[in-house]
Amino acid sequence: MTITKNTLSALLIAAASITALTPVAEACSRFTLETPHGVATVRSLDWGQQLGNVAQVNPVGIQRNSEAPSYANAMQWTTKYHSIAQMEYEVFHGVASDAINEKGLAASLLYMADSQEFIKDYKDNGAPAVSFLDLVAYITETYATTEEAVRAFNNKQWQIAWVDGLHGTQHGLHVSIQDSKGDIALFQLNEGGEMVVYRGDSNSDLRVMANAPLQQYHRDNAEKVNFDDLTAKDLPSSISSKDRHLRGLFNTQHVSFDEGKNWAQTRGKLLSTFNAGNLVPQDLIDPVNGETYATWTQFVYNHSNGDFLFTNYDTRAQIGYNFNDTLEFTKPMCADTVKQAEQGLTKAVFSECK
Template sequence: MKTFKLNKMAAIALTAASIATVSGAANACSRITMDTPHGVSTVRSLDWGQQLGNVSEVHPVGLARSSKATPSYKHQAEWKTKYHTVTQVEKEVFVDTSADSMNTEGLAASLLYMYDSAKFIKDYKDTGAPAVNFGDITTFIAENYKTVDEAVSAFNNNEWQIAWVDGIHGTQHGLHLSIQDKSGDIALFQLNEGGKMVVHRGDTASDLRVMANAPLQQDHREYVSKVDLSNLKADKVPSSISSKDRNLRGLFYTSHIHLDKDKSWAQTRGKLLSTFNAGNLVPQDLIDPVNGETYATWTQFAYNQVSGDFHFTNWDTMTSIEYNINDTVNFDAKMCADLVKQANAGEKHVTWTACE
């Protein structure tokens, strides 16, 4: 029997089609950012109706970069990496989309699904700023900015915009972007009614410490306001995997977590992960009552934005692997590591090779 390998354009076309067919199952993924005795730290999951992968990419300082998949905009973003960055790239479904990125200055950016923004894309107007495709947005932020204030100021000064119309490989999606730095400052970027970009500001003590999916932030706040998060009986805390319930549970659990300064980073990370998993992890085969779809957590990472420690878990096989971003700072070229493949092979520490 004849076998063949799809060329890249064909693979992208099929991937775009597969993304479109599961858009209804997209209300997944979560992120929490907490201040700990060892520094601000983030836990992030990637959840979807199809199994996802994860490749880490190192982008050294001085790397020439551009966001070319922005044909609907007058100006495409072009830059050179200012801050050494490691990004988490999903290649199995969202071909070459960077879901999460962190630089050596302790700034990180997270891209999550936001289905409710999709209907507003038609009203978004090109601002004339350099446009960044969703596939590049987290790396663009991490490679160019040191703090949340810098990134937000640049956005407000019309130095960058998101290429909403062009979506991911030509397929439009509602998404939203969180930026968090090692001071605990957080900014959440969302597309609202009328094509208006809204930037919510807060910190690890605010409700922005938890990020889920639809509905929009103001609607999450209305839903959460009906529950007393200080009630340890938790008799009003919902149990479904829906985004609004995961967001509420995340706020409830993180409201009551106590992080002991005498504990090691490994112990602190373990507590962060158990807190996240209790409130936000999505087991396989459950049904979301909001959309009737099923999806699951496939990959998860926890990282310390001060020390640079990065811990990856593949939930399909319950295998883990680690590295520290500071171990990559001497790389002078783009380097890659398939974390799913290496973790499944029993490796505990990442091996970097030249990207294919």
């Protein structure tokens, strides 16, 4: 992933636009589940205005660096693994929201507003710092498994550049790492500036990721719900992150995948499971913050066979590609999946990134 250096005026515009949209940031969901065709992830991006999406391929051997001016050491690296990152430019001006590499390791960046107040207490531990702009890209370009990435984090080989935020504006965010074996790690900034890393797998509660509150409070909420009751009378119906998280846990607990179904059928069931409880329709109000937002973009990908399907919910247009078809690329290549889907293409066309 190559991030073009913005001029000062562009940075100010970016920061202002992101700051203005902060109140409507309580959205996005991520499922990671085991299927007969391997581990698969479904991810939505929800916001108060329409989002874009550019798939960017970064081959092996690209020299990379991360801008983290508030830290003693900014991360510099060379891509070790062929990776594809999902880039958002329309609102977030170059943030990689999700990425996956040739080993089937993926990372997802979601909003976590509750962490913002703890940024002031976070201390630079001396590790090379990685900006939120390219955090998920760094992880997938550098590590092969969730365990490897967590071990490197614990050994202070990388840290998150919390103070620098996005284009100079601080935000609460959290990141999950999930690999082809279903191993999951969730990284969150907690009270006192403490980084907490939760570990689990695609059968644990980490299979579902949403936004605020922090994971320990999601778990408190889940303890109050009888997930074995198929009448689902304990499940709330609002679009709030708390409610979406509970519905996601319930729906994924009861979904089963038929060994005899092909991947396309399995993918369809994954999407229907996700959409039943976690897709956010337009015009509804979140009772927690009084804001409205909606799912604009969504993707589902298989960590083993390389299949990737993108949906633009503004038009309900879909476009796909297979990771393996990009392995011959020797330089960064991009595909604007929103634009190409609107043009009626069903398979993404990659060209040199502008």
